[in-house]
Amino acid sequence: MSKLYSRLPRYIQSSQVAKNEKQPPVSETTRKFVPNFVMGSIETTTKDPSKIFATKVKDKVLLLDNPLKSSNEKKKRMLLKKKYKVMSAKEKKQTKIYEIPxxxxxxxxxxxxxxxxxxxxxxxxxxxxxxxxxxxxxxxxxxxxxxxxxxxxxxxxxxxxxxxxxxxxxxxxxxxxxxxxxxxxxxxxxxxxxxxxxxxxxxxxxxxxxxxxxxxxxxxxxxxxxx
Missing domain, CATH: 2.30.30.210 (Ribonuclease P/MRP, subunit p29)
Structure with missing residues (x-):
């Protein structure tokens, strides 16, 4: 799996921690994996794959997967929805919210x-x-x-x-x-x-x-x- 990753940035490579660790060698095939994969997935009949890769993929941070949200985050969202829920006319009548004691x-x-x-x-x-x-x-x-x-x-x-x-x-x-x-x-x-x-x-x-x-x-x- 280490062959899929490119080299670390120079400021990390020059750090003491990086010097103490051996970096795996990166082949030319690995370096061209993403461009080849993206351009191979785009139809060449209507669009220019190399142009799309250069403008939309190269040097861009991409989210490759939609991370799963934890149950706590889901509970918070549900609580917020309940907090700002508007009472219906029936609920207002049952709670007697507008009645003066x-x-x-x-x-x-x-x-x-x-x-x-x-x-x-x-x-x-x-x-x-x-x-x-x-x-x-x-x-x-x-x-x-x-x-x-x-x-x-x-x-x-x-x-x-x-x-x-x-x-x-x-x-x-x-x-x-x-x-x-x-x-x-x-x-x-x-x-x-x-x-x-x-x-x-x-x-x-x-x-x-x-x-x-x-x-x-x-x-x-x-x-x-x-x-």
């Missing part, structure tokens, strides 16, 4: 959230007029806003006022001053909130999108049908 159904806990929202909405308003600001509301975040249900097809929802603590595609979840969590559907409901000297109206049917989706969505002017 009953001990947190307290209005006072969310007053700081409302104060943060007031700062955010004031910055969003800026120097714009009420008409321009109304267009910005389509993409605004309402977590922390105090909304009032002014109209609804369900009479029990009318008059409910609270801080928005969660928004889904089809629902606003409000915490009232009586520490009660109310889940108000956006469909067939109209919400209002006051900012500065203006009262703004939100037609729930036009907000039936996730808050993250509303940021990038292009809205079209549509007539609003009163309930």
């Amino acid at each position: 009953k001990e947190c159904h307290k209005y006072e806990l969310f007053i700081p959230l409302h104060e943060l929202w007031l700062q955010y909405i004031e910055e969003l308003y800026g120097k714009s007029n009420p008409i321009v600001f109304a267009q910005k509301l389509l993409r605004a975040d309402f977590h922390g806003a105090i909304l009032t249900v002014s109209k609804s097809k369900c009479a029990s929802y009318v008059g409910v006022t609270g801080i928005v603590i969660q928004e889904t595609e089809n629902m606003f979840k409000l915490i009232t001053k009586g520490d009660s969590l109310k889940c108000i559907p956006k469909g067939h409901s109209i919400f209002t909130f006051q900012l500065r000297d203006h009262m703004y109206i939100l037609y729930g049917d036009q907000f039936r999108y996730r808050s993250a989706s509303r940021v990038t969505k292009k809205f079209k002017n549509k007539p609003s049908i009163d309930l």
